[in-house]
Amino acid sequence: MTFSTSSASPSVQDGLAVIVVAAGSGTRLGYGMPKALVPVAGRPILDIALESVADALPTARIIVTVPAGDTELSAVAAAHGARAVTGGATRAQSVACGLAALDSSARFVLVHDAARLLVPGRVTASVAAALESGERAVIPVLPVNDTVRGVDAQGHSTGTVDRSGLRAVQTPQGFEARLLVDVNLRAGLLERDQHGALAALDRAEDPEGITDDASLIERFAPEVPVTFVAGDEESFKVTRPFDLITARAVLEQRAR
Ligand SMILES: Nc1ccn([C@@H]2O[C@H](COP(=O)(O)OP(=O)(O)OP(=O)(O)O)[C@@H](O)[C@H]2O)c(=O)n1
Numbered sequence: 177m178t179f180s181t182s183s184a185s186p187s188v189q190d191g192l193a194v195i196v197v198a199a200g201s202g203t204r205l206g207y208g209m210p211k212a213l214v215p216v217a218g219r220p221i222l223d224i225a226l227e228s229v230a231d232a233l234p235t236a237r238i239i240v241t242v243p244a245g246d247t248e249l250s251a252v253a254a255a256h257g258a259r260a261v262t263g264g265a266t267r268a269q270s271v272a273c274g275l276a277a278l279d280s281s282a283r284f285v286l287v288h289d290a291a292r293l294l295v296p297g298r299v300t301a302s303v304a305a306a307l308e309s310g311e312r313a314v315i316p317v318l319p320v321n322d323t324v325r326g327v328d329a330q331g332h333s334t335g336t337v338d339r340s341g342l343r344a345v346q347t348p349q350g351f352e353a354r355l356l357v358d359v360n361l362r363a364g365l366l367e368r369d370q371h372g373a374l375a376a377l378d379r380a381e382d383p384e385g386i387t388d389d390a391s392l393i394e395r396f397a398p399e400v401p402v403t404f405v406a407g408d409e410e411s412f413k414v415t416r417p418f419d420l421i422t423a424r425a426v427l428e429q430r431a432r
C-alpha cells in the first residue's frame with residue numbers, strides 16, 4: 177500500500193501527536209553523551225530530527241522523551257515548541273512515558289526515533305495519510321538488500337532465508353492513539369491510576385520480543401492488521417559511528 181504525499185493534511189494533524197524518543201544513551205555510538213545530543217554538521221541529532229518531523233507535520237503536537245536529569249535536549253525540544261518528558265530505561269518504556277503525557281484529545285499518535293534524524297517528509301506524511309484513511313497501525317518498511325542466513329548455536333550457517341518475505345522496519349510508526357495506549361496497558365508498560373490518569377511503569381526489562389511499537393500490536397492486539405508504507409534509505413537510524421558519516425553526507429547533498 178502506498179500513500180505518497182509530501183505533507184500531512186491539516187485535518188489529520190489536528191488530532192495527531194508525535195512522540196520523538198530521544199532518551200537513549202547511545203552506547204553503540206560511543207560519544208559518552210546521549211545520542212540525540214551528538215552533533216551532525218554542528219547541530220544536535222534531535223534538532224535535525226525535529227526539523228524533519230515538522231517539515232511534514234508543522235502543526236502536530238510533539239512530545240520528546242529525554243534522559244533523566246537532562247536539560248540540553250529539553251532546551252532543543254522547547255526551541256521547536258515541543259514538550260520534553262523524562263523517558264524510561266528502554267525504548268519501549270520511553271514510549272510509555274510519552275504516551276502518559278499524551279493529550280486525551282489525540283486521535284492518532286506517531287512514534288519516531290530521534291536517531292532517524294533524516295526521515296523524509298514524504299514518509300512521515302504517508303504514515304499520517306494511511307491513518308487518516310482508516311488504517312490503525314502503520315509502519316514504513318524497506319526490502320532487505322543483503323543475502324540473509326540463519327545461524328546455529330555454534331555460529332554455523334543454517335542456510336539462506338528467503339528475503340522476499342522479509343522487510344526492514346523504520347519509524348515513524350503510526351497508530352490510532354487509543355490502540356497504542358491499550359496495548360501498552362496490556363503489556364504492563366502503562367497503568368491507569370484511580371483517577372484514570374496514565375502512568376508509565378518502571379520495569380526490569382521489556383516484554384520478550386518487543387523491539388518496536390508495532391510488535392506490541394502483533395502481540396497484544398493480533399486482530400489489528402499492521403499496514404506497510406514505503407520507507408526510505410534516508411530514514412536510516414544512527415546507531416554506530418559510520419552512520420554519522422552517512423548522515424553528514426546526506427545533509428551536504430541536500431544543501432547543494
Ligand atoms: N531508554 C531509551 C532507549 C532508546 N530511546 C530512543 O529510541 C531510539 C532508538 O534507540 P537506539 O538507536 O537503540 O538508541 P540508544 O538506546 O541510544 O542506543 P544504544 O543501544 O547504542 O545505547 C533512539 O532515538 C533513542 O534515543 C529512548 O528514548 N529511551
Ligand SMILES: C[C@](O)(CO)[C@H](O)COP(=O)(O)O
Pocket residue numbers: 267289345346347387388389413415
Ligand atoms: C524501532 C526501531 O527503530 C525499528 O527499526 C528499532 O527496533 C530500534 O531498536 P534498536 O535495537 O535499538 O536498533
